[in-house]
Amino acid sequence: MSHSIKQIAAALGAEAFGAVDLCVSGVAEPAMAGPQDLALAMNPKYAEALPAGQARAAMLWPGADWQALGLQAAIIAPRPRFAMSGLSAMMDPGQGYAPGIHPSAVIDPTADLAADVAVGPLAVIGPRVRIGAGSVIGPQCFIGADTVLGQGAFLREGVRIGARVSIGARFIAQPGAVIGGDGFSFVTPEQSSVERARDSLGDQGELRGQSYARIHSLGSVSIGDDVELGANTCIDRGTVRDTRIGNGVKVDNLTQIGHNVEIGNDSLICAQVGVAGSSRIGNNVVLGGQTGVSDNLFIGDHVITGGATKVLANVPAGRVMLGYPAMKMESHIEAYKGLRRLPRLFRDVAALQKAVSKLGKTD
Known part of the structure; x- marks a missing residue:
């Protein structure tokens, strides 16, 4: 064209x-x-x-x-x-998907697809699914029961969406994205070694092996309008309430969003970020590549984290964070400068020790 x-x-x-x-x-x-x-x-x-x-x-x-x-x-x-x-x-020439519904697609008779929805080869659409106008469901996609997709959705090859997921308008998912897998929630009959280590700051005391019991994910995933997910990104369903992704959120490839996580509007989540369960991310937040966010934390609006930052505590709004553990950018830079000065400091101390030793011998 x-x-x-x-x-x-x-x-x-x-x-x-x-x-x-x-x-x-x-x-x-x-x-x-x-x-x-x-x-x-x-x-x-x-x-x-x-x-x-x-x-x-x-x-x-x-x-x-x-x-x-x-x-x-x-x-x-x-x-x-x-x-x-x-x-x-x-x-953009697009992916070349054909219009209409491919004969090999499996669509439950109770599913409600707008008249112009395109469905590619070997796609599976479950019971009572609703898909809005102008949507494109690529080859080998799966959409679980009772899921709702707003108008203008575009699912690339092999996207998997679990049951009861709710997604707004103009959603884009790159190949292999998974929305609505079960959360990583397991519990032991007694306090586990991980819980004990956290409470005691490392002293685990007497240990006894225990088996893990599974906590089922009864919630789902709720996604707003204009959200994009990168290839092989995973968003887990909530334990009781939904995992929530706000409007305009953009998520890069190979990202893991845990159960019960909430992400505010217009946030940018870069590649290989991991957000652990029940953490809350504010609006207009940027998480740089390989950022890790521990569980049950809060990150305020407009926060930026540099690549490979590890967030282990709450972060107030507006801060730029770097390092492991994450600290304010200016503090991290000063600490890094201090590390670079250490070799010179060691040399100066060694020279001082040598001078003092010589003074002692002359006495």
Whole structure:
């Protein structure tokens, strides 16, 4: 599908310059762009590579001299990276799923699918499921009994959704995502070694082996509007109440959200994050890759954690946290600087000891 420079600029709320009727059918990095591509030269560094490609048009930064760059046309947006959101949506060719319901799909007769829902090969849709208009259910997906999917849902290959899950509009799940697996909830007849170690700060006392009894997950998962889940991400159902994900939450690949967790609106959960059961995450929180959040904690609004941060205590709103255990960013940086100074300190102490030793010998 091709679009003119004028059409693209209008859709993005950007300005078009030069041969605005010139059409492009794809996007590319400047050095790899062909004549039919819109080159993404959104800062001067990227624009240096334009001569290596064949682009006639490019998306540029505010104030760029498009004519000096040898272009026939240009799109200039106030915030080019934000404009990439709309541009990528226009240029996305999709996954090529066919419309309609594939003959191999298994759909319970009590399921209620809007007229234009597409269902791919070998998908299974359980009893009393409701799926909103414009939704696409990819190949080999499973949707459990009594689950509700809002309009515009897009499930990639192999997504699994358990029973009684509630999901809002415009939901996107990447391949292999699992929503509504049982929580990791087990208990021993007497206080377990883990509980004892936590209460005693490590002194476990006399130990006796015990078997674990399973606590069933009677709750489900409730997800708001405009939520996206990455590949192989898992969200466990609640023990009694639902695990809850707010509106606009974006979750990266390989993330684990435990039972009873609550995540507020517009939070960003990066790859390989693990949030243990019953923790509460506020609004507009960013958890960097491999962040670990212990159970039964609260993280306030607008908190940011750096990569591999381990949160072991509640975090007030607005803080930036780093390290293991997590501490305020400025404290972590000072502690790191202190660690780097230790070798010099050891050398200075050794030299001081040597000097004092010599003084003792002269006496």
